[in-house]
Amino acid sequence: MGDLRIPPGPGPFGVLVFIHGGFWRSGFDETLMSPLAIDATDLGVATWNFDYRSVGDPGGGFPGTLEDVAVAMDHLASLGEDLLLDDVTVIGHSAGGHLALWSASRHLLQPGDPGADPVVRPHTVVAQAAVADLRAAAAVNMGGHAVEGFLGGEPDEVPEHYRVAQPIFDGYRIVAVHGRYDQVVSIGQSKYLEGSTGIFDDTGTHFDVIDPGHELWQRTLKEIGLVQTSDR
Numbered sequence: 001m002g003d004l005r006i007p008p009g010p011g012p013f014g015v016l017v018f019i020h021g022g023f024w025r026s027g028f029d030e031t032l033m034s035p036l037a038i039d040a041t042d043l044g045v046a047t048w049n050f051d052y053r054s055v056g057d058p059g060g061g062f063p064g065t066l067e068d069v070a071v072a073m074d075h076l077a078s079l080g081e082d083l084l085l086d087d088v089t090v091i092g093h094s095a096g097g098h099l100a101l102w103s104a105s106r107h108l109l110q111p112g113d114p115g116a117d118p119v120v121r122p123h124t125v126v127a128q129a130a131v132a133d134l135r136a137a138a139a140v141n142m143g144g145h146a147v148e149g150f151l152g153g154e155p156d157e158v159p160e161h162y163r164v165a166q167p168i169f170d171g172y173r174i175v176a177v178h179g180r181y182d183q184v185v186s187i188g189q190s191k192y193l194e195g196s197t198g199i200f201d202d203t204g205t206h207f208d209v210i211d212p213g214h215e216l217w218q219r220t221l222k223e224i225g226l227v228q229t230s231d232r
Contacts, residue, residue: 002050005041011082013046021094023146026056039212043226055149062151062161063114069099070115077119089124093210097130101167108168124173128209129185132192134166179204
């Protein structure tokens with residue numbers, strides 16, 4: 001399902017969870033986030049970097065993708081490692097940013113919804129170039145009907161799918177990370193994250209945010225308390 005990395009030394013350890021993007025489509029996996037996960041583990045936190053069924057995989061899309069994310073998040077509680085389950089931060093990129101935000105708002109889902117009643121609740125989400133508003137993304141045909149492919153139709157065709165899948169930005173801290181030169185997911189998507197802490201860069205691209213050597217990642221590490229200065 002994924003890669004759990006535990007730093008050397010005695011625990012317990014806080015946890016950073018990584019969720020990769022790819023517009024919810026098959027062909028992408030957790031290796032997109034491996035460089036960030038390795039870097040974070042070297043800084044002394046446990047990291048959990050997992051894959052999930054995507055559109056094009058058997059059972060992928062709605063609701064399978066959401067169900068996989070929920071199962072992977074709650075799996076932390078059964079790993080038998082010395083983890084601080086009340087100190088969980090989720091870092092997600094692009095469509096993975098959407099899934100990270102959704103994972104932190106699962107407690108607000110209705111009984112019986114996919115992913116409702118979470119065991120593990122993150123206190124912070126780092127939304128890297130995230131698709132934050134599904135209806136707005138569908139309205140501009142983001143990713144070539146990526147949202148519609150994920151949810152099975154337009155908002156007026158499958159409104160319940162959009163209700164379940166749309167994150168609610170309440171009850172957890174959000175750090176929005178975005179490059180203004182992102183031509184895949186417009187920085188306007190991060191503007192929907194009202195009340196978030198913003199880490200922006202005038203020249204950053206869609207993939208700069210997942211480069212461990214880029215200043216956006218260094219600033220992110222400082223913001224979430226893993227380093228004391230932005231230049232390590």
